Amino acid sequence: MRLLSTLLPATCALALVVNPTAGHSIDSADLSSFRRPSFFSRVSSVSWLRKQSPILISLPDHAQNADFISWLSLQSARSFEGILANIGPNGANVAGQNVNAGVVVASPSRDHPNYFYHWVRDGAITMRALVDEYGKSGNASVKALIDAYVDNVRSTQWTSNPSGQFGRGGLGEPKFEVDGRPFVGTWGRPQRDGPALRAITLISYARTLQRRGASIDSLRYLYDLIKPDLEYASKFWASPGFDLWEEQQGLHFFTAMVQYKALLLGQEISLDFDDDGAARWYHIQANGLKQFLLSFWDEERGYLIETLASPRSGLDAALLLGAIHGGSETVFPMHSDMIIATLQALVADMRVRYPINDQDSYDSNSLPIAVGIGRYPEDVYSGGDLGNSELGNPWFLCTATVAHTLYGLVEQLALSNSGLIISNLTAEFYLPFISPTPVVEPHYCDFSATGIWSRSAAILGFTPGSRETEQVISNVFHYADGFLKIVKKHADAEGNMSEQFDRQTGFMRGARQLTWSFESVLAAIKMRERAVEAIEKRRAYFERF
Numbered sequence: 001m002r003l004l005s006t007l008l009p010a011t012c013a014l015a016l017v018v019n020p021t022a023g024h025s026i027d028s029a030d031l032s033s034f035r036r037p038s039f040f041s042r043v044s045s046v047s048w049l050r051k052q053s054p055i056l057i058s059l060p061d062h063a064q065n066a067d068f069i070s071w072l073s074l075q076s077a078r079s080f081e082g083i084l085a086n087i088g089p090n091g092a093n094v095a096g097q098n099v100n101a102g103v104v105v106a107s108p109s110r111d112h113p114n115y116f117y118h119w120v121r122d123g124a125i126t127m128r129a130l131v132d133e134y135g136k137s138g139n140a141s142v143k144a145l146i147d148a149y150v151d152n153v154r155s156t157q158w159t160s161n162p163s164g165q166f167g168r169g170g171l172g173e174p175k176f177e178v179d180g181r182p183f184v185g186t187w188g189r190p191q192r193d194g195p196a197l198r199a200i201t202l203i204s205y206a207r208t209l210q211r212r213g214a215s216i217d218s219l220r221y222l223y224d225l226i227k228p229d230l231e232y233a234s235k236f237w238a239s240p241g242f243d244l245w246e247e248q249q250g251l252h253f254f255t256a257m258v259q260y261k262a263l264l265l266g267q268e269i270s271l272d273f274d275d276d277g278a279a280r281w282y283h284i285q286a287n288g289l290k291q292f293l294l295s296f297w298d299e300e301r302g303y304l305i306e307t308l309a310s311p312r313s314g315l316d317a318a319l320l321l322g323a324i325h326g327g328s329e330t331v332f333p334m335h336s337d338m339i340i341a342t343l344q345a346l347v348a349d350m351r352v353r354y355p356i357n358d359q360d361s362y363d364s365n366s367l368p369i370a371v372g373i374g375r376y377p378e379d380v381y382s383g384g385d386l387g388n389s390e391l392g393n394p395w396f397l398c399t400a401t402v403a404h405t406l407y408g409l410v411e412q413l414a415l416s417n418s419g420l421i422i423s424n425l426t427a428e429f430y431l432p433f434i435s436p437t438p439v440v441e442p443h444y445c446d447f448s449a450t451g452i453w454s455r456s457a458a459i460l461g462f463t464p465g466s467r468e469t470e471q472v473i474s475n476v477f478h479y480a481d482g483f484l485k486i487v488k489k490h491a492d493a494e495g496n497m498s499e500q501f502d503r504q505t506g507f508m509r510g511a512r513q514l515t516w517s518f519e520s521v522l523a524a525i526k527m528r529e530r531a532v533e534a535i536e537k538r539r540a541y542f543e544r545f
């Protein structure tokens, strides 16, 4: 056993400051956004356990889980079909209903609620799933749908609408009629995440085509669509707009995250098209966004907040969606401490919020139990279907999003050889996964001399192969499965999922066969496959000792 503090310059003067956003050491510019509380921070000795031979982790028992494992493959096939059914013109749910080619209908529901529209956000997120599928399978009919979407992007971008015209704000329009006309009713507009999400999808399509042999020159028609969306993200990221839930006007984490990701990818692709001036511009704007993103961290609350200066608690599943759709190695990846602390706070709230979650918090092995997750604590939108109370419910896509984030964390931990580092920020999340629970000796350090204080100071560290590290990997994986098991429980026998499930009864609520529900569950299952692969690699590595 070695005290981490002995590795450090002065006794716990700095402890180990883990970059909450990335996992590298934090620089002073980043630290400027941390407020210093007036009390002393708690830091304990860090024990690096090693020496003993590595403990091999096992995946949760497959035999016991046979039912769940077979559901996973059925549900991913069913989710993909569910997505295809909602894409025009010939999808099973939309055929013969005047839906343009490449239009992604949010749900076949036409009243209570009417979701028979093309939302830019839902469309871009869904098409991303098709691009991934095409990248893997090369399936020509999937490619045809993506190409139809691409054509549709072109006409959508040029359609004048209540948010404006092409080049004059029009790209911020959140939804369109399925036949391509603008939607002219009152709405929460503009929503500034749409162009960024669409650019991410189109760039990933361009990269996929390149990998399959297309020359960069042959892809200029895609860049011509990507660039206006990048321009929009680069010019409007500091302007308020409506959030992804279409309710709050302001500046939002999810929106900023996907804008950041779009500009990062955009910077690279604009260079490939010899658009150097644009590359420089996107680079500068991405840097601005990166700094801006740090302002969503609330040191006092100990989690990220979704909307700046909002009266709400700030907790929101959108924060995790931001990490999934916008996270990168350098800014808030799924496994970053700030995202994990936020996930922990969100789940803790949801655990006591909905009656269907009312059960023990821990199972017979003292491991935390998964629960149904809604959008955010204050949500009162019950889905718009008849006979539903005006209170929020858990959502399929939010529940799947927690699973997805946790599998992302597991993948990262399993691939990493730096062990497990627990900070003040993440102790509440990690400690229940370790048995016996490590004793965190209170050890008060005065950081006032350095002028720096951060909750992200490490308090415990465990080496790879230690019982603690390996327990965390396998128990968090099991915990993540719990969230997908909740999805399984509330989906119907055909694998259909609406938007929500009732907070009291668990029955499906809101728009039926919601495209985004299918996409989110499909994506979580894909992330699970990656986590399993990473765990298997780790086992193979340890077996060599």
Ligand code: NOJ
Pocket: 106, 115, 119, 121, 122, 244, 245, 246, 516
């Ligand atoms: C309402 C959701 O809040 C929003 O995010 C989504 O785009 C639309 N429904 C369509 O699914």
Ligand code: NOJ
Pocket: 231, 275, 277, 278, 279, 281
């Ligand atoms: C000038 C560049 O040439 C252009 O491509 C770039 O994106 C803009 N500046 C910023 O709008």
